[in-house]
Amino acid sequence: MAISRRKLLVGTGVGAGVIAVGGGATLLSDGLPSDPDTLLRIDALPSDDPTPGWFHTSQKRQPQPPLNGDAEAPWVVIGGGFTGLAAARQVALNFPNDQVILVEAQQVGFGTSGRNAGFLIDVPHDIGAPDYIGDQKIARNILHLNQTGQRILHDLVEQYDITGAQLRHVGKYQAAVEDSGIAVLEAYHGGLQKLGQPATLIDGKDLPDHIGTKFYRKALYTPGTMLAQPSGLVKGLADHLPENVTLYEDTPITAVEYEPQIVLHHPTGRIIARKLVLANNAFGTHFGFLQHRIIPIFTYGSLTRPLTKAEQDSIGGKDFWGVIPADPFGTTLRRTHDNRILVRNSFTFNEDGRHKPNATAKFRQSHRLSFERRFPTLKDVEFNYTWGGGLGMSRNGSSFFGELRKNVYGSLGCNGLGTVRGTAMGTLLADWLAGKHHELIDFLLAMETPSFNPPDPFLTMGVNFTLRQGMASAGLEA
Template identity: 35%
Template sequence: MFGHGRRKTRTLPSASEPNGWYETLSTPPPAARPVVGSIACDWAIVGAGACGLAAARRLAELRHQDTVALIDASRIGHGASGRNAGFMLNHNTHGEIKDLEIERRNAALCAAGVDYLRRLVRENQIECQWSDWGRLYVAADDAGGTHLSELAGNYRRLDRTCSWVEPDRLRDMLGTAFYTRAIHAAGSALVQPAALMVGLGRTLPANVRVYEESPVLEISSGTPLRLTCARGEVLARNLILANSVFAEEMGVARWRVVPIATYASLTRPLRLEERSRLGSESEFGLLPVDPGGSTVRLTRDHRLLLRNSFSYGRAKRIEPGALDRAERRHRKALRRRWPDLGDVPFVSTWGGLLGFTRNDGTVFGRVADGIHAVISSDAGPVARGTAAGMLLAEQVCGVRSTLLDIMVSLPGAGLLPPDPVLRMVVNRRLRLIESECSE
């Protein structure tokens, strides 16, 4: 997959794209330490999102004597892991379960990821608004109600419990009659994702050094491996690529993970009289059963978050105009749910990239001598990515576990057709999702 020689990255993450969670952190992070000069280490990890942070922590715990350099193009908390909707999902399912056994294994990984994060937040007292509120899958019409019944069936097949929330109770809880029915599922958490990632970055073991604002521009194979940044280089005996959809820039998982952009907006904190228009819950997290619907959160610091809209993300940039379109859709979604709150200003609208595979597959393990990769994709990616990062560190250190057996038993991400076919197929699917969505 990786090959010999030098790999130049053509596309890099943008450090200047907005991220409402990062912009509203209660304590802004101190200045970044970039890669300057020549740095030697035992392990280099490229990408400090959920996967990279978990891999760095576990590796450093297992190899006390080794030095780990965790390198990110931007700041910790600024990438996708710090710009998502903040659902740490112990399990997530939509539509019909294709393969029950695979679904069970994925659920085990997601649950392990949430448990690991919960423990780290508690032990390190990370202030990230962690809440075990769970999640509500919500329906807004009859079609949504049918999806909900399927979802409840999926839960039964997976031996998981969930409870129905009927319309009156739902209206009391949320202060809107927009939703017709819901299912509450426990076990997942809600967080301020940028605060979680920043907190995880700050509490890494002492043998991890974090380098930020240091895009890796080129990787040269050899002993040691050489990672070139703008103002310096990292010489590493081993390398873990945890840079999500950007890994294909380095020749890993090419045409196996579809980069998709999705968008979110965050309001200013609601005033007391505005909060009284919402229902009895002091916070909530709503996931649409309709894939084209809106994810909605009321945060612990009284902000509303809306997430909807997808676009094909091959350029790995948020395209001009996309944020204006997304903001309009978020505003419309807010007005339809809470007309009285429809004009509460957004403090930020942003987009971010996530990866999908065609078969719920994984990118996990060795890709060349001394080089390993982990990409988080599909359902519950932060939780499953955290588990995958942690397990990759265990695999490279020779630690065996049932969870690692589960991870390696999952199918690898299937090959996709290249562009322009992929672009056409994805755009057609996204248009269909939007046209079928009544929300």
């Protein structure tokens, strides 16, 4: 029932950009003929800026080579981030006699999964509810889902000794300086108490012993969060896939056919699949599904050089921590395992899901201001890296999970929760495809699909206005 409803909700489309060769056929850039009536040209390929700090400071690895020529497999998964890695792994474990191809357009750890702030958060956080919890039944399912993702990642890190992940179970601080932010923390504290989750309010005078800054007036500490080096984590996961998974990196899919069989075109050939899993977040919309439902939003981070011993002593606090803002448009902070400080804030609407060339230079200045407000004694500490990273957002906060069309399945729309939520949903999608039953699978299949967005120019105008207004109203939280 839920599956058929989803099939009615998704859109399909036919792209352009192919070259006619006569006889009703077309010729793609890979030199292979294709039927123009069934071909969908992918009109935007992943493209991120070259300076992601997590990627360049994580362990070096030898990426898997691109696919050269043709390939065929019962299962193909597109997207080498948290969701795709989880889906490919679990499909391979559930179907040990089947070969699984995992395709990543860039290098693993270079794209979105390696560009977030590295928080693996357990507790739900519904900013639309007065207590930030909302419906308790839904909240408990979200808590279970997030904790499932945490457990999967923790167990894999332990099993394969992925030291580059720098995974630590240290909790998180949600901090505020404005009155509005303090009200958020107090409301959220009450909501977590109703949910039976541990949380502690910490007064500003005590925060320097925790996070090394006197900037904040209050914080809410929740102990269940894990912190990781996100690029190091996904690199490690990619290097320990089951033997029946073949990973191809730097292999963008340029076109796709769904009938009479699934054919994926790439720059030097084709991949033929019996079943296809889309785990490529906002780029799933370029494959003909969930069109006008997922909004590509970019946020930006800067990472300092490692602090000297004297600089570490000047701020004090714990040697490893993470702070998220009370205001959704505020600043996220991390102190990393190698004694760097991460500053993350500012947002843009990138319509095609690709980076904007001048954005990092612009927002580097915003990061500098936020950093020096919080750590005035570190004003001479420069940033080594500044980068942007994409989020797949929906207006109603929902993701997609299930069947997109016959033999095509998806887990799409991370809504900024791709680390744990993507891991759990990719794993559960593979279990559902194997006929396994789980209460979380029922929850995901029954959840509301991402809502429709208004057409352009109204969407672009509305999103840009919301982002500008949110960043401006964040005040000192920014």
